[in-house]
Amino acid sequence: MAGNINRVIITGNLTADRRDRLARFHMPYHDALAGLIRQRRPTLLASIHSFTPRLETGALDPRPWEVGILYNRDHRTATLAIELLTDAGIVTGDNEPYSGRLLNATLNRHGEANRIPSLAIEVRNDLIADPAGVARWTEILAPMLETVRNRLAQSASTAT
Numbered sequence: 001m002a003g004n005i006n007r008v009i010i011t012g013n014l015t016a017d018r019r020d021r022l023a024r025f026h027m028p029y030h031d032a033l034a035g036l037i038r039q040r041r042p043t044l045l046a047s048i049h050s051f052t053p054r055l056e057t058g059a060l061d062p063r064p065w066e067v068g069i070l071y072n073r074d075h076r077t078a079t080l081a082i083e084l085l086t087d088a089g090i091v092t093g094d095n096e097p098y099s100g101r102l103l104n105a106t107l108n109r110h111g112e113a114n115r116i117p118s119l120a121i122e123v124r125n126d127l128i129a130d131p132a133g134v135a136r137w138t139e140i141l142a143p144m145l146e147t148v149r150n151r152l153a154q155s156a157s158t159a160t
Contacts, residue, residue: 033110044077044149045118047106048141050125051097066127067137068093070100070120072107077117080148090140097122117152 037045054062067090071078078094085092100107100120111118121141128134 030105030109033106037110037114037116042116043153044145045106045111045116046145047118047120049120049122050128051122053124053126063097063124064091065093065096065122066091066124068096068098068122070095070098070107070122071118072100072112074112074117077119077148077152080151081119081121081144084144084147085140088140088144093122119148 036042051063051068067085069078069081069085069092078100082092082094095101107118107120110116123137123141128137
């Protein structure tokens, strides 16, 4: 669970207008998500992203994970997801390839701040590069998330 974050320079960001990107992408995303959470009050929040199989930092070894589950302070949701994926034979990173403690804007702002169980899912992007890969991961992740949500609800109802 090292969750080391490598400082990689994204060349497209070097000349980008930070204020413009915040205004066009970052703020509308967080505003829309906050509005949806107020309206629907979800019982689980999951963000899905992808990561590269290999960093372009001179590292020779490919990243071993097929999927990573990221979390910040509240690990209940992630623990269930990691267990389900690992039991299915999927090489799963525990706060890898990134740390949810460092890269967690959605988790802490919208999940933990609203006391909503949450996790971030990172799928290795070569595994979702075509429609068949997307379909395969949809078939893996959708029932996993449903099971996680149901188990969390079950444990909450027995705790009260």
